[in-house]
Amino acid sequence: MHDAPSRPYGSRELIYVARGGHGRELPLARLQPLGWNLRRVSDARGALRLLQRDARQPHAALLDLREGFDHHDLAEFGGALSAANAGWVAGVDASQLDQEPVRQLIRDYCYDYVTLPCPEAVLDTVVGHAHGMARLACERGEDEGGADFDGMIGQSAAMRALFRTLRKAALTDAPVFIAGETGTGKELAAMAVHRHSRRSAHPFVAINCGAIPHSLVQSELFGYERGAFTGALQRKLGRIETANGGTLFLDEIGDLPLESQASLLRFLQQGCIERLGGHEQVRIDVRIISATHHDLDSAIADGRFRADLYHRLCVLRLQQPPLRERGGDIDRLAEHALRRYSQEGQRTLKGFSPCARQAMHGHPWPGNVRELINRVRQAVVMAEGRLITAGDLHIDHADSTPPPTLDEVRDAATRDAIVRALQRNRGRLVDAARELAVSRVTLYRLMLRHDLRVGEMEDGFSAA
Secondary structure, three states: OOOOOOOOOOOEEEEEEOOOOHHHHOOOHHHHHHOEEEEEEOOHHHHHHHHHHOOOOOEEEEEEOOOOOOHHHHHOOHHHHOOOOEEEEEEEOHHHHHOHHHHHHHHHHOOEEEEOOOOHHHHHHHHHHHHHHHHHHHHHHHHOOOOOEOOEOOOOHHHHHHHHHHHHHHOOOOOEEEEOOOOOOHHHHHHHHHHOOOOOOOOEEEEEOOOOOHHHHHHHHHOEOOOOOOOOOOOEOOHHHHOOOOEEEEEOHHHOOHHHHHHHHHHHHHOEEOOEOOOOOEEOOOEEEEEEOOOHHHHHHOOOOOHHHHHHHOOEEEEOOOHHHOOOHHHHHHHHHHHHHHHHOOOOOOEEOHHHHHHHHHOOOOOHHHHHHHHHHHHHHHOOOOEEOOOOOOOOOOOOOOOOOHHHHHHHHHHHHHHHHHHHOOOOHHHHHHHHOOOHHHHHHHHHHOOOOHHHHHHHHHHO
């Protein structure tokens, strides 16, 4: 134990999570002169919201477990506890250290723990260390070119490019269109654009155009006045009006009926809406972000989607890469899901077996990230060993294609280069060897090694 510092540090973020009234017993107020900016929340959602508000800002977070949290509540903390920009400290009663769920949470997620209440000097030291570790993690993320962004996990080249585009899109109010397969995280991308934009303090309203009956789309989007139709007993604001000042996310825009497409286009052109059954023009200031897994070019060609609406929506176009093209992100996402749902299983899992990792990289992932998370969550509950296997993930390991070795990649590239050189030189070995910067003997040897028959090649070019 040591005396409290005599001068304040620079401002540091401290999140205090407590459902009960124990905050009055802690010397939290005396931490503020030491440079701590204190935020209080009562649940995991509040903590995650603060952490995502600025994903590049390091935070210390104190989780008071003494009252109000049970085993099921702790399971909800997976996302917040896994945030890269947070250093977590658990606050407990000494007796709670005998409880396995508490011990596991501290062991798996926290940098340290303290028995509460405790002197402010001790608390300042412990949360200061956690804050320092979170700061190192944030600095490492910046050095890695922005790996992981606002709740989205990814270090692949495709995801790094997406993160850069998201940051640029957040600086403007232009409409954004997000293309990508089902389950790739299009709504996460839309939320990231909103949270990093000047509209972040205003509502983010999402509507799934494919999940609403066609007869109700108009009223959901534009609202209605009392008496507009049978059952309309009072005025209801539509999603567009609810999002006024903020961002409206139109998911699965490709499923929007043609009638509603015309009304949406009129709103985008005029900036005003008219509620069903009303005559008043209501001016709305909202940013539109839309997304779909459909091929809108084909939909336009087939007459199922208006080309003029598409051009209004698709000012900035983002492409969510499919999971099968993200390489090592598959492992990182699987490990994140395992940490998040580890509390739901009956045993402590140590990770994934080699066969599970190979199966995950060979699986085509038609459901993308959503499918991966669901498979891992199911495996956490059903796994019988300490490691999750391909069988636990319900992926047929025998059918999964292992990634090519370096020798296989090199051989394929060499063979392709030889074939192309021979095609360009009409099968003349001397000219092809000169182009490839090897001797004729070396080229002949390589052709034999890669099963390229000289006579067959020459006959093929002669026939051509």
